[in-house]
Amino acid sequence: MKFLFLITFIHILPQCSGNPLSRHHTTSEEIKREIARYSDIAKAIINLAVYGNAQNRSYERLARFVDTIGPRLSGSKNLEMAIKYIFNALQEDGLENVHLEPVKVPHWERGVESAMMLAPRSYNISILGLGSSVATPPEGITAEVLVVTSFDELHKRAQDAKGKIVVYNQPYISYEETVKYRLLGAVEAGKVGAVASLIRSVTSFSINSPHTGLQKYQFDVPKIPTACISVEDAEMMARVASRGTKIVVTLKMGAKTYPDATSFNTVAEIVGSKYPEQVVLVSGHLDSWDVGQGAMDDGGGAFISWEALSLIKELGLRPKRTLRLVLWTAEEQGGVGAQQYYQLHKVNISNYDIVMESDEGTFTPMGLAFTGSDKARAILKEIMQLLQPINVTNIYENGGGTDIDFWVRDGVPGASLYDDISKYFWFHHSQGDTMTVQDPSQMNLCAAVWTVISYVIADMEERLPR
Ligand SMILES: *[C@@H]1O[C@H](CO)[C@@H](O)[C@H](O)[C@H]1NC(C)=O
Numbered sequence: 001m002k003f004l005f006l007i008t009f010i011h012i013l014p015q016c017s018g019n020p021l022s023r024h025h026t027t028s029e030e031i032k033r034e035i036a037r038y039s040d041i042a043k044a045i046i047n048l049a050v051y052g053n054a055q056n057r058s059y060e061r062l063a064r065f066v067d068t069i070g071p072r073l074s075g076s077k078n079l080e081m082a083i084k085y086i087f088n089a090l091q092e093d094g095l096e097n098v099h100l101e102p103v104k105v106p107h108w109e110r111g112v113e114s115a116m117m118l119a120p121r122s123y124n125i126s127i128l129g130l131g132s133s134v135a136t137p138p139e140g141i142t143a144e145v146l147v148v149t150s151f152d153e154l155h156k157r158a159q160d161a162k163g164k165i166v167v168y169n170q171p172y173i174s175y176e177e178t179v180k181y182r183l184l185g186a187v188e189a190g191k192v193g194a195v196a197s198l199i200r201s202v203t204s205f206s207i208n209s210p211h212t213g214l215q216k217y218q219f220d221v222p223k224i225p226t227a228c229i230s231v232e233d234a235e236m237m238a239r240v241a242s243r244g245t246k247i248v249v250t251l252k253m254g255a256k257t258y259p260d261a262t263s264f265n266t267v268a269e270i271v272g273s274k275y276p277e278q279v280v281l282v283s284g285h286l287d288s289w290d291v292g293q294g295a296m297d298d299g300g301g302a303f304i305s306w307e308a309l310s311l312i313k314e315l316g317l318r319p320k321r322t323l324r325l326v327l328w329t330a331e332e333q334g335g336v337g338a339q340q341y342y343q344l345h346k347v348n349i350s351n352y353d354i355v356m357e358s359d360e361g362t363f364t365p366m367g368l369a370f371t372g373s374d375k376a377r378a379i380l381k382e383i384m385q386l387l388q389p390i391n392v393t394n395i396y397e398n399g400g401g402t403d404i405d406f407w408v409r410d411g412v413p414g415a416s417l418y419d420d421i422s423k424y425f426w427f428h429h430s431q432g433d434t435m436t437v438q439d440p441s442q443m444n445l446c447a448a449v450w451t452v453i454s455y456v457i458a459d460m461e462e463r464l465p466r
């Protein structure tokens, strides 16, 4: 399929002769001068977002939204209400082509859940079931605990794991490295005959908070119930076990997977004046986990993306290419909405100039992460100079994101907001992901960065080269 698609893509390319690149060669000096001419517009965007009438707007909008709706789990009534809310808000904002694109999304609910330590003392462990986990029987699963610090240790002690509840107390290295315990902990424990798994939350800092997230079963491995526990409780059980003391836990989980639900990707545009078929896509995801308010993950990213269109509209600007806002659904279930959007729209891939996603917080921005050709990167480097007034001029590697990677893999330039994520995983997927984490002045800066970059790319005479 992919191979066939590539061939089609090559055939389409010569038709993109709306692209002046294919007609005449432009020197990088010319491009530099062209970009420098955007400096007044960049300043106007920065002034409006950071100091002017739009100061704190993305924050205020987000606060009203998450205080009204709350968290927005895939398949939930809350997510449905959120999409209606945002659809109306985008229309009221006067944006163009506001519409919903239907998507079938997973519908899992955690139900009532608890974990009670019976030995060596009576203690209630806070847990959050992991997305897609099966339930325990109603009376729960009562079993002895085996604590391990790695998959290696689990496999070495495979004989000990049979019939036990495996507790993973893996050290936190980085999210990318450590998240495999959350994703695969139940499968690995299931392979060696464990009856359930409890996984130390994937976070660099904790005040006794469990952090949920998606996990994945394998069809040929028994499905065992699985939940995350706090760093504190994982370490406590590890200490107790290391003294040779037996730990017994009763785990009860009422999780249930329902048939897929109908949800929507939410889309709005500022239609391009000269190349309306060409698209600069800015995005964040509207769904969240079912804890906290989903303000940080990814309310912030979704609302600065909306803000980009609001600011451009308010300044009376209309770029040459279409600026398209997409608020993805069911990102937390593995980029479900984004995958469907890609399947539906990839026929037009040659018209996608750049895909941008903000999904790693909207803290103090430091620059832009970018994936694309060296030529495109050189152009982005010039564009970043327009953000000198707020000192956000850096450009980093790896501008991907769950929701845009489908396009980036096929060669579309991709960018993500690069901000100060030092506290991001403290709150990620936990009850702590609330509006209190967000800061209005940081969001103003993020919105300014997002807007200047997307506007200039959408308006430059030439397309971003691949
Ligand atoms: C924006 O938020 C900052 C920080 O909370 C506050 O000092 C400022 O007054 C706010 N501006 C407006 C226009 O509300």
Ligand SMILES: *[C@@H]1O[C@H](CO)[C@@H](O)[C@H](O)[C@H]1NC(C)=O
Pocket (backbone or CB within 6 Å): 116, 122, 123, 124
């Ligand atoms: C644990 O929670 C249960 C149910 O809420 C409660 O009845 C019990 O007293 C708690 N146990 C401890 C040790 O706090």
Ligand SMILES: *[C@@H]1O[C@H](CO)[C@@H](O)[C@H](O)[C@H]1NC(C)=O
Pocket (backbone or CB within 6 Å): 276, 277, 278, 344, 345, 347, 348
């Ligand atoms: C592809 O682009 C054309 C031109 O903008 C548009 O009319 C059409 O609806 C697009 N198709 C899809 C599936 O997005």
Ligand SMILES: *[C@@H]1O[C@H](CO)[C@@H](O)[C@H](O)[C@H]1NC(C)=O
Pocket (backbone or CB within 6 Å): 366, 391, 394
């Ligand atoms: C600009 O940002 C860099 C980090 O990206 C920082 O080291 C420097 O101190 C900042 N300069 C000012 C004037 O804020």
Ligand SMILES: [Zn+2]
Pocket (backbone or CB within 6 Å): 285, 297, 298, 331, 359
């Ligand atoms: Zn996210």
